[in-house]
Amino acid sequence: MTIVPIIKRDYITNLAAQGKRIDGRNFDHYRKIEIETKVVNKAEGSARVKIGNTQVLVGIKMGLGEPFPDTPNMGVLSTAAELVPLASPDFESGPPREDAIELARVVDRGVRESEVVDVQKLVVTPGELVWLVFIDIHVLDYDGNLFDAASLGALAALSTTIVPAKRFEDQLPEGHQKEDFPLPMSEPPISCTAVKINDFVLFDPCFDEEVIADARLTVATDHNGDIRAMQKGLSGSFSKEEIQKVIKGALDNGKEIRKKLKEVTSS
Amino acid sequence: MKSDIKLITSEGKRLDGRGPEDIRKIKIEAGVLHRADGSCYLEWGGNKVLVAVYGPREAVPRHTQNPLRAIVQARYNMAAFSVEDRKRPGPDRRSVEISKVISEALEKVILTEQFPRATVNVNIEVLDAEAGTRCAGLTAAGVALIDAGIPMRDIPVAIAAGKINGQVVLDLGKEEDNFGDADLPVAISPRTGEILLLQMDGHLTVDEFNQAFDLAVKGCHAVSEIQKKAVIHKYQTIAAEVQE
Numbered sequence: 053m054t055i056v057p058i059i060k061r062d063y064i065t066n067l068a069a070q071g072k073r074i075d076g077r078n079f080d081h082y083r084k085i086e087i088e089t090k091v092v093n094k095a096e097g098s099a100r101v102k103i104g105n106t107q108v109l110v111g112i113k114m115g116l117g118e119p120f121p122d123t124p125n126m127g128v129l130s131t132a133a134e135l136v137p138l139a140s141p142d143f144e145s146g147p148p149r150e151d152a153i154e155l156a157r158v159v160d161r162g163v164r165e166s167e168v169v170d171v172q173k174l175v176v177t178p179g180e181l182v183w184l185v186f187i188d189i190h191v192l193d194y195d196g197n198l199f200d201a202a203s204l205g206a207l208a209a210l211s212t213t214i215v216p217a218k219r220f221e222d223q224l225p226e227g228h229q230k231e232d233f234p235l236p237m238s239e240p241p242i243s244c245t246a247v248k249i250n251d252f253v254l255f256d257p258c259f260d261e262e263v264i265a266d267a268r269l270t271v272a273t274d275h276n277g278d279i280r281a282m283q284k285g286l287s288g289s290f291s292k293e294e295i296q297k298v299i300k301g302a303l304d305n306g307k308e309i310r311k312k313l314k315e316v317t318s319s
Numbered sequence: 320m321k322s323d324i325k326l327i328t329s330e331g332k333r334l335d336g337r338g339p340e341d342i343r344k345i346k347i348e349a350g351v352l353h354r355a356d357g358s359c360y361l362e363w364g365g366n367k368v369l370v371a372v373y374g375p376r377e378a379v380p381r382h383t384q385n386p387l388r389a390i391v392q393a394r395y396n397m398a399a400f401s402v403e404d405r406k407r408p409g410p411d412r413r414s415v416e417i418s419k420v421i422s423e424a425l426e427k428v429i430l431t432e433q434f435p436r437a438t439v440n441v442n443i444e445v446l447d448a449e450a451g452t453r454c455a456g457l458t459a460a461g462v463a464l465i466d467a468g469i470p471m472r473d474i475p476v477a478i479a480a481g482k483i484n485g486q487v488v489l490d491l492g493k494e495e496d497n498f499g500d501a502d503l504p505v506a507i508s509p510r511t512g513e514i515l516l517l518q519m520d521g522h523l524t525v526d527e528f529n530q531a532f533d534l535a536v537k538g539c540h541a542v543s544e545i546q547k548k549a550v551i552h553k554y555q556t557i558a559a560e561v562q563e
Contacts, residue, residue: 092447093365095400105353109446111400134408136396138371138442140354145394147409188399188408190444192369193352259354 097213127174357467
């Protein structure tokens with residue numbers, strides 16, 4: 053570890069011992085969240101999410117193609133993340149590395165396993181032609197907690213997505229729906245992330261907290277208060293009590309964030 | 320690509336209602352990103368471009384360093400969702416070429432001799448594309464470089480002129496770019512009039528070229544004023560905040 057993170061670590065843990073954080077928040081509080089949808093005209097759906105200084109843009113593109121052989125009655129979802137060098141002095145150009153791949157896969161799992169997109173309604177001809185949904189995550193400004201920003205961005209973008217049936221009418225078979233229609237969606241799960249530094253559990257870590265964190269846990273909860281996905285990261289460990297603390301915080305914060313998402317996407 | 324599509328009426332009215340010498344609406348905002356040393360967000364018609372500048376910082380790998388001056392590394396990248404049919408993420412031949420010509424244009428105005436062995440990274444992200452993204456990117460890069468406090472001889476600025484249905488016009492729109500006769504992107508240093516970037520495809524007579532080129536230079540000066548306003552606006556906002 054170089055000298056600067058050691059100093060940061062001392063500073064952050066000393067503050068935490070007094071129950072404080074560098075930006076004055078409580079341990080279980082989020083930074084200000086802003087969601088803006090329909091920001092990219094060329095995309096079928098899009099959203100820009102800000103959590104504090106962290107900024108993520110998610111765009112949805114759709115196309116027609118073959119389903120996977122093992123799921124002939126389902127549309128295809130595909131998620132990719134780009135940590136473009138615009139967003140941080142430490143991001144480099146080139147093929148996605150493990151950070152970007154983990155980010156894309158965690159978002160993908162949240163969307164896929166929760167069945168928030170009704171992929172069965174995206175079939176044109178079973179086994180032959182289905183709608184493809186591409187979720188592209190573009191990180192614009194990295195100040196920690198990309199997981200939550202990207203997941204929230206993906207959900208907001210998906211819920212404003214219009215399936216471009218009219219543009220693809222030449223490829224659609226006779227008698228099939230040729231008018232544009234909204235992407236069939238159900239209640240989304242909300243991801244909340246916390247990190248552990250020494251014995252402190254901090255929600256929505258900013259960049260400085262994230263770089264010195266020992267362990268990270270993301271929990272996605274749904275509107276019934278059930279858990280829909282989890283991902284632990286980094287080399288530190290959690291105790292069972294700490295995990296329960298994170299789950300409780302995820303439920304509480306998730307409720308607020310869901311409300312905010314609904315406000316934005318239903319208008 | 321020749322076509323019978325009528326792009327301009329005999330009265331000189333274009334598809335989006337502009338006259339031959341009208342520029343699409345431009346909005347520029349400086350200093351929009353937290354982590355970057357300098358940044359700029361620009362909307363130009365249907366284009367949305369975000370630029371972040373990092374540096375001057377040590378150039379790595381070390382063999383890229385120049386012992387006498389800084390190198391300028393611009394990277395033009397299109398978001399997968401910025402175009403009609405999804406673009407595969409990552410660099411392709413087109414974006415590599417655009418990155419190169421933009422890097423070279425910027426290198427001419429940056430006082431690179433002040434920073435030996437360093438690099439200035441200019442990251443241009445096209446978020447929404449609608450003809451003229453390289454000019455939009457270069458114009459935004461000029462503002463982001465100022466925002467980063469990089470010493471420069473001038474703020475570079477770019478715009479394209481072109482020919483549609485036989486007539487020379489300024490700032491091609493999407494259909495005009497796809498179905499027009501020629502496209503001529505030009506970047507200049509507005510203070511000296513030096514040409515920093517010049518490309519052309521299509522078909523122009525020498526007279527038409529001269530006409531289109533003069534129009535582009537005129538357009539550059541108009542866009543340059545918007546750039547300067549954006550920079551001034553940023554510092555006026557800060558000054559107002561400090562006074563409070």
